Structures are given as structure tokens and as C-alpha cells.
Amino acid sequence: MGTDRHSGAAGGTDRAAAGPLAGRTALVTGASRGIGRGVAERLARDGARVAVHYGNNEVAAKDTVGAIEAAGGSAFAVGAELGRPGDAEALWREFDRHADGLDILVNNAGIGTSRPLEEIGEEEYDRVFAVNTKAPFFIVRQGLGRLRDGGRVVNISSGLARNAVMPDKVAYAMTKAALDVFTRDLSKLLGPRGITVNSVAPGLIDTDNTAELLHATPGGWDRAAAISALGRVGAPADVADVVAFLASDAGRWVTGSWVDATGGSLM
Template sequence: MGALSGKTALVTGGGRGIGRAISERLARDGARVGVHYGHDETAAKETVAAIEAAGGRAFAIQAELGVPGDAEALWAAFDAQAEGLDVLVNNAGINKAVDGTLKGIGEVTAEDFDRLFAVNTKAPFFIVQRGLTRLRDGGRIINVSTGLTRGAAKPELIAYAMTKGAIDVFTSTLAKDLGPRGITVNAVAPGAVDTDMNARWLRGEVNAEARQRVSGISPLGRVADGTDIGDVVAFLASGDSRWVTGQWIDATGGALL
């Protein structure tokens, strides 16, 4: 039996990149996984199919985040396919402005700012708020943060890093609040990860220099892939992490050393 046999998990943004790796790992550990997506139905269904092909159980649910009523829509879709929850992973997030670019403080518009906070900070807050009646005692909440909240962020990621700084505060405070129910709350903070989101600057021969530079930041001498983060999340979702709560887990491969 897997560490999560008989459990139900929900991973926001679970169809691609880090989210897919998390979904697949939790399913491999025995959980029935709700793979949430906002727009990319194809990727979510491919993730579900991959999980099922490996002998696991999963289902896809759709809800756009960062819009009015997003948490209610997500839980309505979840309730149609599951009853109760044991593991909630707040993974979905964006790091670009409305026009799809990265912007420093001189270029970020109010619309950019509000969109980043709506998806990365407000949505997880209300997903948890609306989900507490579904989350069983002894459950797990895992928030995906970023290594950029420790030390100065890159100038073009200032607003993004601010959204995750709020998630760090949310994590530690929520851990105190939910401790009496045996629910642990932790944040996992990746560094640069080789996913589709980072493909434009991290992959291909043209970007060999960028990849080498990122590899050199970690004392382990390589770039992370989604499974490196998914495995950390799996530990926090398991019973083995029962005495770990309110923590910010550095999953940057030592990049902050």
C-alpha cells in the first residue's frame, strides 16, 4: 500500500509542469488526485490519462482562478466527483504581466498587479477558506512558494515575489490556526525548474548559456525538474511529515547557500 492509499488530493494547476509532477507522484503514492486546470483541458486530461495508465486514480476539474467566484466554482467541480479531501496543494500561479511579459516596478500596471495577486494570493486564500469544511482532520495543506521570497528578487519579478511573500505569511499563520485539527500547513519554495513556463529561456541550444548559469547556482550542479519538487510535496503530504508544520521548505537545490 502507498503512503496515501485511501486519501483524496487536489492539486491546483495540476496538469502541467510542477503541478503535473505533483499530481503523478501523489497518485503513485496511492491518492485519488483531482487535477485542476484553468484553461488547458488537454494537458489536464493527458495527466489524468498518464496517472490511470500507471495504475492510479485521478479526475480533472476546471475553474479559472483570479476571477470572482473562482473558489466556489472550483469546489463545486470538486464536489461533483469526490467527497471530502485529505491533501490540498495550492500550486497554480502566474509570474507574468497581463500582456505575457515580465516587468519591473517602472512598468507594472495596476491591472498587472491585481491579476498577479488575484491568481497567486487571493485564490489560494479563498480556496482554503471554502475548503476547510471538506478537509478532514489530520489533513495536509501544501502551498507552492518560491525561493525569491528570501533575499531580493530579480527586479522583473518583484510583484510575483510579493505575491509569494504573502503566501509564506499565510502558511505560517494557517498552521497555527489549524493545528488543533491535526492539519499541517507548509510551503515548498522551488528555484528555477525546467518546465514549459521556463522553456523559452532555459531550453534549447540557443539557451545553453542560461542553463549552464542556472546549473551553476546550485551546489548540486544541475537544473531541477518537476519531479524534484513533486517528491518534496509527497513527503509533506504523507504521514511521515506529521511533526512538520508552518515551515518554508527550501527546494532550490541549495541555490540560496
């Protein structure tokens, strides 16, 4: 496995090619909206050619690709529903149609569950673990031959993995805690190849998934802002900037870390 980084296909403008991630290929799972879209757009702006993964919403994924291209970047959509048998194989099969290797993998795709412990059934529990924990594990396992030396793996965790402020999200928090353990062990396994592996843990971010809590619940926005030491609700770009740092050469000496991107919500 060599250390050469290349995109496997031409794309983007001279402006994108001049960025700190020029010539590199990235895959962002769950990139059709929310945090994933923010990360995909930021990595593309830094010059990477980005595989925009989606589960079911092809229209949203193509919209993300279109936005990246309109801004002068390069991207392509990759469809595969996670949490089902063969999901990793399906994802990589689609990816291989567009690129011949990978430099940056961002495991962002995830689903949540908000029920009291006594109401969570086995099917719901298994589903959230299948998408949030099992899928990233096998995406990495089957992607090792594609991931170039000197590459980057960033797993999107959650502040809830270390702060029990929402006990009705216990199953979700458990999946993210497991992902954090995977991050630490994987950093040791891949360190000899110069590959860094880190977790980024957002707090409450203004996305479609949090719309009901932040926008539809009276006082929800103000309460969420008050939790943060910075006094505001986070945006996808706030998380994307952290991921971009870890994906760049500037983040080369950071690995096996859990990066708090909650805006001070855990203080």
C-alpha cells in the same frame, strides 16, 4: 469533523491502494503541467486519488489524468479559471461532483510577471495577486469544511520570496511572500485539527514556464545549473518528492515551515 480518511470513490489498482497515501483524496491546483503535474503524478503513485485542477487547458489536464491512470493510479480533472470572481466556488463545485472530502490540498497554480518595476501597471499587479495569493486564500477558506482532520495543506512558494536575484519579478515574489505568511498563520489555525500547513519553495525548475529562459536563451541552462549547489537544473519530480513527504504520515511533525527546494540556490 472526524479523522477518518477515505477517497469517496473507488479507483486505482491494488498497487496504488498499497501506497502510503492509500484511501486519501488530494487536490492539486494548476496540475495539468509543470510542477503541478509532477506533484499530481507523485501523489497518485503513492496511492492518493488526485483531483487535477486546470484553468483553461482541459486537454493537458485530461492527459495528466490519463498518465496517472495508465500508471495504475486514480485521478479526475477539475476545471476552474483562477483569479476571477467566484473562482473558489467554481473549483469546489466541480470537485464535489467527484469526491465527498479532501485530505491533501496543494496550492500550486500561479502566474508570473517579468517586468521592471516602472512598467508594471495596476491591472497586471492585481492579476498576479488574484491568482497567486487571493485564490489560495479563498480555496482554503471555502475548503475547510471538506478538509478532513489530520489533513495536509502545501503551498507552492518560491525561492524568490527570500532572495532578490531577479528584481524584475518583484510583483511575483511579493505574492509568494504573502503566501508564506498565510502558511504560518494557517498552521496555527488548523493545528488543533491535526492539519499541517507548509510552504515548499522551488528554484529554477525545467517547465514550460521557464523554457524561454532555460532553452531559448543562449547559456541559460548552464547559468541556471551554476546557481544550484548541486550543479544542475531542477525537475518537477524534485519538488514533487518534497511535497509527497509533507503530505505523508512521515511529515506529520512538520508544520508552519518554509521548505527550501531550490537545490541550494539560496546558499
